[in-house]
Amino acid sequence: QELIEPLTRLKLLTCVAVPAFCERFVNTILADGTYARHMQDVQQRLISQQVQTQRSLLARGWKFDIAPQGGMFIWAYHPDITDLQPFMTKLEQHRILLMPGSAFSVTRDYQRFARINCTHFSEAVEAHFSV
Numbered sequence: 001q002e003l004i005e006p007l008t009r010l011k012l013l014t015c016v017a018v019p020a021f022c023e024r025f026v027n028t029i030l031a032d033g034t035y036a037r038h039m040q041d042v043q044q045r046l047i048s049q050q051v052q053t054q055r056s057l058l059a060r061g062w063k064f065d066i067a068p069q070g071g072m073f074i075w076a077y078h079p080d081i082t083d084l085q086p087f088m089t090k091l092e093q094h095r096i097l098l099m100p101g102s103a104f105s106v107t108r109d110y111q112r113f114a115r116i117n118c119t120h121f122s123e124a125v126e127a128h129f130s131v
Helices: 003-013 019-032 036-058 084-092 123-129
Strands: 073-075 114-117
Touching: 019 036, 036 123, 073 123
Parallel strands: none
Antiparallel strands: 073 114
């Protein structure tokens, strides 16, 4: 029992080879197009989700300085929200986490913006974005 942990640690530190099964698996999904098809599906679902999120936010009065054109996140603000903190606190009560744009800016700009993850924006979530 005393030897198991040190031997496990030694094995993890000294073994840099990837098992042959993993190498064959990766080679197969790359060569036969499985991975490419999967990534195309993920990309299409992400685009669809982002478009839905944009429409929902716009319908609730949210604005974008620059129209989002892809990706997982939308930077948006609501003209009636001068301080995001109370709004974020309200969302947290519903187990929805929202990050202020200033958290992603070294200059602390984007105080009024929220960075919204499109992949988690659902009907249950969107109802809480009405102001």
